[in-house]
Amino acid sequence: GAGVSQTPSNKVTEKGKYVELRCDPISGHTALYWYRQSLGQGPEFLIYFQGTGAADDSGLPNDRFFAVRPEGSVSTLKIQRTERGDSAVYLCASSLRDRVVNEQFFGPGTRLTVL
């Protein structure tokens, strides 16, 4: 079946602009996660959704970052007033949450470049 998809694959924007990154999870997966991966680092947790609600947003760096999942499927990560430090690969993952392992399945990521 189809895996996690993310659009766009690449996004170049100017400092101060607003961007939206989209994630389409695996069908039937109730949990959705956003991570950010800077160059040479491992992914860093941003936010986790269970259904439509954000169950844990402790990783969002500041109030310029916001994410929604209005129908419990597709999610959008929104970044206002982008800064050069926001440049990174934004990874989305989903999981079934019905097993002890509860492994997360990742998408290919969106590479965000802020000029």
Add this chain to the structure above:
Amino acid sequence: AQKITQTQPGMFVQEKEAVTLDCTYDTSDQSYGLFWYKQPSSGEMIFLIYQGSYDEQNATEGRYSLNFQKARKSANLVISASQLGDSAMYFCAMREGPSFGNEKLTFGTGTRLTIIP
């Protein structure tokens, strides 16, 4: 303190040899899970293997096995009979707390594995 430490930034291994990628972790929780992911140059994270803190046996999945030493807080990944397609970044990650309700993964900085023909 780092929650996940991977001390090998890069490794070169001859094809068909076994390789061990090191991972140590730090947590005060009794219940936790340890994961290994592979990230090829395409960028997608691929789940390899999982070890729960209460699992008595070391996890195995095909050519992958996890050498879990709880007292030392280490969870090393062993890849047997390495193949050229194993060349990638490898990340160790931890979920603190039980599976449900503690969802976020904390990742290490990764090890870049290169298999030499």
